[in-house]
Amino acid sequence: MKKxxxxxxxxxxxxxxxxxxxxxxxxxxxxxxxxxxxxEECDYLGNQYYANGQTGTLTGYRSPESKQxxxxxxxxxxxxxxxxxxxxxxxxxGVVEQNDGTCWVRLDEIVRKYDSELFREEHADALAPFDxxxxxxxxxxxxxxxxxxxxxxxxxxSSGTITEFEGGPDSFxxxxxxxxxxxxxxxxxxxxxxxRDCWICLDDPTNAALPVNETLTAMPVLHQAQPDAxxxxxxxxxSTELLLAGGLVVAVVGMTAVLLVVFYRRKNSEDLH
Numbered sequence: 351m352k353k354x355x356x357x358x359x360x361x362x363x364x365x366x367x368x369x370x371x372x373x374x375x376x377x378x379x380x381x382x383x384x385x386x387x388x389x390e391e392c393d394y395l396g397n398q399y400y401a402n403g404q405t406g407t408l409t410g411y412r413s414p415e416s417k418q419x420x421x422x423x424x425x426x427x428x429x430x431x432x433x434x435x436x437x438x439x440x441x442x443x444g445v446v447e448q449n450d451g452t453c454w455v456r457l458d459e460i461v462r463k464y465d466s467e468l469f470r471e472e473h474a475d476a477l478a479p480f481d482x483x484x485x486x487x488x489x490x491x492x493x494x495x496x497x498x499x500x501x502x503x504x505x506x507x508s509s510g511t512i513t514e515f516e517g518g519p520d521s522f523x524x525x526x527x528x529x530x531x532x533x534x535x536x537x538x539x540x541x542x543x544x545x546r547d548c549w550i551c552l553d554d555p556t557n558a559a560l561p562v563n564e565t566l567t568a569m570p571v572l573h574q575a576q577p578d579a580x581x582x583x584x585x586x587x588x589s590t591e592l593l594l595a596g597g598l599v600v601a602v603v604g605m606t607a608v609l610l611v612v613f614y615r616r617k618n619s620e621d622l623h
Contacts, residue, residue: 380432380445382452384413392433395444397467399460401427406575408460410453414443420453421446425572428463429455461570466547469502469566470538473528480524480537486552491515495556500549503528503536504563509548511558527552532561 377394379385385392401408401423410421414437423429431444434457442457462468470477490497496511524537528549535552539545551560 377432380447380452382445384415384454385433385435385445385452388435389433392435392445395431395434397431397465398463399429399431399444400463400570400572401425401429401455401459402461402570402572403459404573406573408455410446410455412453414441414454420451423455425574426569429460431455431457431460461572464502464505464566466502466538466549470526477526477528477538480527482524484552486524486537490550490555493556497550497555498558498560499539499545500536500551500560502566503530503534503549503551504561504566506560506562506567508558509545512545524550524552531563534560 377396379389402425403409403423406425408423408425408427409419410423412418412420414435429446430448432447433445435443435445435454437443443454444457444460446453446455493515496513497515498511499509501507501509523539523542525540526538528536528538530536534554536549537552539548539550551557554560
């Protein structure tokens with residue numbers, strides 16, 4: 351099916367629109383039949399989440415309106431949610447895109463992976479407007495090595511490298527600066543030639559092995575699989591049940607025999623008289 355492309359202006363300029371021109375980007379919509387028929391009711395999300403089903407697994411359905419199960423994810427699996435939809439009951443759903451197709455999951459059964467947006471929210475008080483008094487732009491242009499781009503300071507997760515510095519300060523445009531617990535300065539980039547919402551370590555831009563912040567990168571606490579309920583301790587074993595049943599049969603047969611003997615003795619006594 352032919353995909354539609356939605357053109358959107360980058361909303362990540364964060365007050366830096368005067369520093370560099372606004373750039374357009376495109377979002378590829380999911381090849382999903384439910385999304386195709388309800389796209390006007392869907393909202394763009396574009397984040398990664400961990401599966402976190404109540405029973406230790408997360409069920410993916412064909413659509414928010416279908417009870418047909420399409421996929422099962424183990425808690426902790428990383429999923430990309432591109433668009434969301436709210437059904438008539440107020441339940442929020444997200445469409446999962448993978449190489450083998452799409453499915454829909456409940457948003458209350460996933461946990462967002464820590465990312466640059468969450469980092470900026472949690473460290474808002476520590477962010478400062480970028481000021482190039484240290485000559486960072488000129489130094490980055492003169493570098494021989496590749497500039498490592500990070501998802502956020504201390505993530506240990508690289509988004510790739512910039513091999514050639516294109517344009518001047520207006521095109522590169524750091525909007526904010528952050529100093530981490532190791533004293534390293536980081537520059538935040540809203541958009542740069544396809545790079546979005548990313549960071550560069552200004553003090554050590556080519557080092558691909560920078561320290562990792564274990565607190566920020568730790569896996570969130572997820573629901574664990576529930577063990578099967580044990581059988582009741584008071585449930586009689588099968589052999590006991592058979593013994594009881596056999597005992598009742600023997601008792602009935604014995605009582606019947608006694609009654610027959612009594613009956614015949616009484617009858618014979620009456621015949622003699």
